[in-house]
Amino acid sequence: MKKYNVAIVGATGAVGSEMLRCVLEFNFPYESIKLLASARSAGKTISQNGIDFVVEELTADSFEGIDVAFWSAGGSISEKYMDAAVKAGCVNIDNSSHFRMDPNVPLVVPEVNSEALRDHKGIIANPNCTTIMMCSAVNRIEEVFGIEKITVSTYQAVSGAGVAAMDELYAQSRDVLDGKEPIAKVLPSGGDKKHYPIAFNCIPQVDVFNLENGYSKEEMKMVNETKKIFGKDIKVNATCVRVPVLRGHSESIHIQTKKPLDMPLVFEVLANSTGVHLYDDLANQIYPMPTAFIGDEMVHVGRVRQDLFSDHGLNMWAVSDQLMKGAAYNSIDIGLKMIEMGIL
């Protein structure tokens, strides 16, 4: 079996660390692993699964001899160095939003649209975390019943805003418990003007707003990326909210189907849906919660029930580790799927 020279770009970040763990634990067939980050982190040693890795500085020359690179260093880094990586013959799986809506770049959730991978030109985009988990959760419902529209409200962990936001949640929580004023420097969005504490709070802003239509960039990612992934005109009505949770995203999903629902079939379909763990037993209070699945790669689905007022309406509650299925795991899984398909 072929072995690959792998690079991880942004290896010191919250997602980058999980990418390294995923390469090792999900048996990505690597020959070598090169960890890349900014000059500031170069020389730093990272230990994972008993192996020590030394971080190297990311430059335009970093990709010589690299077969596949997993990127999670932000859109501006992807923009700056991607050309050099593609020219070096490296296949790039990018977790930033930079290339996602580029018509020449496949946007992939492996269990949903892996065939799109065949069209890649050196770059594959990993969708936004909230989109990945929703698309994975509803994929087989779309196949069997057809989806007209999704109305979704998210309960997003702070990990989506990186290590600084995770540190901020804990520091603020301690301040509140100690009767001090919590200090906000990161959330709701590093790129916006005002910052609000997330500890013991909910912030109905994830990323910046589009002032013309009133939706946040995160909400528009769910709208646009879902259409591209399914290649269908599925309507998504999204409200994205940050909650004081460390790294598990939750979503309250209402699906309006094209065909009338058959609930026994819905449960059967979800129980046999790739990447989905149906975790739903109300009599025993079994439903997914974000703290229950940290480090896990699946999308956990529960509270599955028919809309009381429509036989075309289905409610579900989905939970997934934002850093895993929402980012690192989906990226590595794209690489594994490409190997399986014989295109890497």
Added chain:
Amino acid sequence: MKKYNVAIVGATGAVGSEMLRCVLEFNFPYESIKLLASARSAGKTISQNGIDFVVEELTADSFEGIDVAFWSAGGSISEKYMDAAVKAGCVNIDNSSHFRMDPNVPLVVPEVNSEALRDHKGIIANPNCTTIMMCSAVNRIEEVFGIEKITVSTYQAVSGAGVAAMDELYAQSRDVLDGKEPIAKVLPSGGDKKHYPIAFNCIPQVDVFNLENGYSKEEMKMVNETKKIFGKDIKVNATCVRVPVLRGHSESIHIQTKKPLDMPLVFEVLANSTGVHLYDDLANQIYPMPTAFIGDEMVHVGRVRQDLFSDHGLNMWAVSDQLMKGAAYNSIDIGLKMIEMGIL
């Protein structure tokens, strides 16, 4: 102006304490205030606004000479003592769920259906917290555009489960920060078998489940109480979720209207809606958050925007202090409204 002999039943609880504060701060015209609770709390002194009150034991004789009683001691206490209170000629405003769906008992959000108060037979029910704030938020939208259906996902504070749940959130949060295992004894529902930590978590269960239809009791309260309050067949599709917030409930509300929306009119209507504070200015990152309005009696509404795929679809985000508009304030406001209407 007439002055009233007032009783507060369950005065030592989270809601009862706020009822006392509301009577004092919203100028309920009282002659006397009697605080009632279980024998265990009798004799305890409660200080509020510089006045000391001594708690008395609740018995069937407690209501002699009382004009109006505000109840928040749970359904079983309301059931046990209500007859005696009604027979004593006391008008009772009950925050428990016990009488809410009784056709002989008005269920009232003053700004929505105060006329129903005229039919009271000694008992008026205060709706569930999540229902009150939603009905208040959407009331003028219903009047102007008509509401066909509401799809709502809640982000509920722990205060809805009482003082013990509030203590539990803080104790668990400290345990997690200190690297200890958090201990759960109260949430998601005192009446259910299993308990899960709420700190840094989301629990998609509020109250017990109806195993036949898959909805929680809290969700069914939103379905049934909304219909009764509006006296109309408004369809409510609800998902109720507990989040690690102390006492501010939030709701992500999608409204399907009967008439097509006119967004300038929507904003005008919300800005002039009794009990509602339109707090919505995206350019300045202005939107309601639960920590911002603790102790406040309004329903704060923001993120108001049209559904991208329907001119009959409206999204909004509503926040209100669960203990205030969700319980204590609405109860006192019912009493004030009855005085204004000349029926108390």
